[in-house]
Amino acid sequence: MSDKHSNQQSRYTGDRLIPGSFAGETVTRRKFMSGTAQTAGAIAAAGFTLPALGFAFGPVFHEVPHHWSPAGPPEMFNEDNYVPIVITLTPGVGEVGKGLVYVRKHNPKIDTDPFDKNTPYIAISARCVHLGCDVRWVSAAQRFVCPCHGGTYNVLGIRVAGPPPRPLDRFFTRVTNNLVEIGPRFSVNDELRRFSPRDPGEPLDGIGQYLYPSRPSIRI
Ligand code: FES
CATH class of the missing domain: 4.10.280 (MYOD Basic-Helix-Loop-Helix Domain, subunit B)
Known part of the structure; x- marks a missing residue:
């Protein structure tokens, strides 16, 4: 070498x-x-x-135990109008854990989505999915209206105007001992397909569902 x-x-x-x-x-x-x-x-x-x-x-990775809150007896609700109910969404934290939910009976004429077929009651979260203000149900217009930036949703909670990026969130419902109960929150896309709960501002249509991870530890 x-x-x-x-x-x-x-x-x-x-x-x-x-x-x-x-x-x-x-x-x-x-x-x-x-x-x-x-x-x-x-x-x-x-x-x-x-x-x-x-x-x-x-x-x-933080699992939150399921919590069911009583909303009232079945006769309190009908198919055509929402009843506002304040329920405990996160137990053990006092008033901060409470939230407003709009509840009505399942209506086969409008709740035609296959995901809603076996849902006895429809419970829609009052928290606007734009920035989190509380929406108001306006029965005469059959709309949910947000006072903050004009977000408007139809009777199913689907956005029809304004900046919200997806429909209003919903809650699972059930009837136990003659009492309607509100369970865990879930989010939906424009086709009312169910997703684990998301935060306001997070879209679920298109690639939005992949861009924003679920945050099940946040319920309100
Ligand atoms: S918070 Fe509802 S439209 Fe902005």
């Missing part, structure tokens, strides 16, 4: 004839500095990306 070839294979920078090398040096200063800078950059990036990822995805 020639001297030139064996010098190129040596682990010492001096043997490889690298300008400015010191005796016994195995890594060039340029490589050492760029490696140090990249490691420092990676640590700095992890410092703000890891907490953000934890904040975004942590709730996905």
